[in-house]
Amino acid sequence: MAAEAGAGSGARFTVLGLLAIADRRETAVLQPSKPASLLAALLTRPNAVVPVESLQRAIWGEEIPATAKAALHSCVLRLRRLFAKYGISGSTIEALPGGYRMTVDTRTLDLLEFRDLLARADRAAEPAAELGLLRAALALWQPPVLGNVHSDVLHREEVPRLSEEWLRTVERAYDIELALGRCREVLAELWSLARSHPAHERFWEQLIEALHRTGRRADALAEYRRVRDHLIDELGVEPGPALQRLELAVLRGESLTPDAAPAVREPNLRAAAVAVRPAAEPSGAPAGTVDSTTGDVVLAGLVQAGLLAEGPGGHYHVHELLRAFTRAAAGSWARAPGEQDPAPPASCA
Incomplete structure (x- = not known):
């Protein structure tokens, strides 16, 4: 198999950071080019047949030239020559009816290793084991993702999809950290995450929860005001129901259990x-009505x-x-x- 040829050479592709090819000796970060855009388009859909039209859009955008078919074939040949330098079989890129396919596995592509670690984490029997696998998966990310690939289409369509996988993994990791009572240990990380993703409300929820559970109620309320001001000023919306319930729980001084969000009644x-009514009620009238x-x-x-x-x-x-x-x-x-x-x-x- 082509994947075995690549693995045998020790070569590995990376897309969870700069697009690169690494072997036991060196890591080659690809320069922005049409072949680099082609390779990124194939690797972000590993082991799937990517239609020729999609590959052309990744390389040239929406204005595809008349010579695109021949130029695409030329880009494939240039990639195969590059692969040969790293002992990777040229058949790793397969020409199939209607498109091309890049054959890779968990050893030869960081994205597939990341997803494999997530699948293993999902099957873990203990929270600590799940957390360890999630942390290993997150360690594979070295942003900016595809920062050396100049393709508006890929950055508009593929990079956000990959970033969403990262976000969900980070959320889950910190959910477990908080459930295990490690609020103090993750405060600095949560602060950084909330500041760097100001519109992502889940990170603010986790930060506010960690602050409240460590006795820093005033700081928790200050962070709520910060995210509320940002959402109103930048997006014109109030915080979502989860953040509002959390603010209310902090205002009331409620205990936040690590395994569930507080059940809070909205004030009527x-x-x-x-x-x-005052204490002196007319006869027959229930007190307190x-x-x-x-x-x-x-x-x-x-x-x-x-x-x-x-x-x-x-x-x-x-x-x-x-x-x-x-x-x-x-x-x-x-x-x-x-x-x-x-x-x-x-x-x-």
Whole structure:
């Protein structure tokens, strides 16, 4: 097999960083060129027949010249000559009806080794073993991915797909780290990840959770404000439900268990605004029931004070000051008489 020929020479292709060919003696980083774009297009779809049209787009973009078919064949010949220098069989690139295929395996392509480690991690019996395999997989990445390949098509279509695999792997690794109670050990890494991926909310969730579980509640809230400001300023959106629930849990001082996100009730605006009957109730009226008339009066007062803006359909737009107040206080309103305050957050060793 072609893959065996490559493996026997000790040669290996890399795409999880700069496109390169390595053997026992040296690593050759390819210069930006049409053959390099062709090789990257084949290696990002390993062992699959890549249509000629897709390869041409990877090399020339959307404006494919009339001579592209002959030029593509010339690029294949140049790659085969390059492979010969590293003891790689020319048949590693196979010409098949409709396209070309690059035959590789876990020994000859870092991308396939990465995916194999992920599959093994998924079958691991223990979290620590899974984490070790995930860390080994992540160690294969040396960004920028395909930084020496000048192909807009590949950077638009293939690199984001590969980056998504990396993101999901990193998320899983830190989920396990937090579940194992290693909050302090990963704080610096999570800080760096959140700063370098400001729109990726899962990293912020993990950072905020780690801070809260190590007793750094103020820092956790500051990081929530940071990501919220970024999302609003750059994307015009509020944080997602998971981040909002996490902020609410931190405000309430709830314990975050390592194996599940906190189950948090959203505050009810009307319940928060209405007044509860005083202790002297009319005969037959249950103590602690809500006087809806008084509630409407309070709501009207909040609107008049500028803390609420009444909209269509009976909905209200809430001023940020009132939003913060209702979130912070919702936990005490929701508790039954005599119920204790939530336990302090679990700390990590």
